[in-house]
Amino acid sequence: MDNNAGYAFAGGGCRTYSDVKPILRERCEGCHQAGEIGPMSLGTYQQARPWAKAIRQAVMERTMPPWHADEETSRRIRNSRALAKHEVDAIVKWVDGGALEGAAVEATAGVARPSGWRLGKPDLVIRVPGYKVPAG
């Protein structure tokens, strides 16, 4: 349902869920999907909408996505999870504009989870012999 046609980019560039969906898919849904470590799924508008205010706060305070390197350092890290400023701005605009749905988007269950090593095969794997912890 196109419930806010004409509104999406009017009046200072409001954003809808369909506009921010690519950001959520790339940056959040890897963890925020069933079976992953995020406490809730963000894969559909219905799932994400109740979290809109919390999402706004988390991206503004940069507590989400979890990433502790500062901005300058992040630019030099290939697997950086940090959001770019325009991504933060788009999410904030979405929430401030009423967290509307916009054009229908295909529901995603998050980015496909790679099996095995998530960051590629490491150069070195060290196997540690088992260690028994005595009970009590």
Ligand code: HEC
């Ligand atoms: C690496 C995994 C990971 C990624 C990526 C990630 N999250 Fe999270 N998120 C978590 C975990 C784990 C928690 C619960 C623990 C916590 O609150 O620190 C959480 C909690 C949250 C909460 C707070 C929920 C509450 O109970 O109040 C919000 C909101 C949130 N995430 C939004 C996002 C958004 C938006 C993105 C993408 C921009 C994102 N997260 C990306 C793992 C992730």
